[in-house]
Amino acid sequence: MYFIHMRFPDRVVVDPEGSDYEALADAEEEARQAIRDLTADYLRGGRKFEVWSIRVCDRHGDLLSEVFTADTLAEVIPPIAIDVPSRKSTASLLIPVPPLREGGLFQHALDLISGVMERY
Numbered sequence: 001m002y003f004i005h006m007r008f009p010d011r012v013v014v015d016p017e018g019s020d021y022e023a024l025a026d027a028e029e030e031a032r033q034a035i036r037d038l039t040a041d042y043l044r045g046g047r048k049f050e051v052w053s054i055r056v057c058d059r060h061g062d063l064l065s066e067v068f069t070a071d072t073l074a075e076v077i078p079p080i081a082i083d084v085p086s087r088k089s090t091a092s093l094l095i096p097v098p099p100l101r102e103g104g105l106f107q108h109a110l111d112l113i114s115g116v117m118e119r120y
Contacts, residue, residue, distance in 0.1 A: 002027040031067040
């Protein structure tokens with residue numbers, strides 16, 4: 001018997017009934033699926049999702065495992081897709097493209113590649 005408790009920033013919602021799983025790994029997978037399902041529901045509804053983690057406990061309330069929302073979502077959403085500081089830090093990787101000059105597109109591409117090679 002495992003108890004699945006949802007941890008929010010300011011509280012923990014306790015599972016009073018528990019559920020039977022063959023192994024702790026099965027309860028952890030159920031927790032990951034619950035996070036994915038709840039996140040999808042909140043996103044569709046335009047609501048802020050604030051579940052930090054799901055705690056898997058035994059019948060005595062002892063913590064056996066904790067499945068974190070960030071880790072679970074990182075399995076399906078690359079962190080760079082949602083991490084604002086990461087997007088800002090990649091700004092230095094942008095290479096300014098000079099305006100097209102006489103000599104055609106091929107020459108322009110060669111000049112651009114040469115500029116990149118000199119920079120790195």
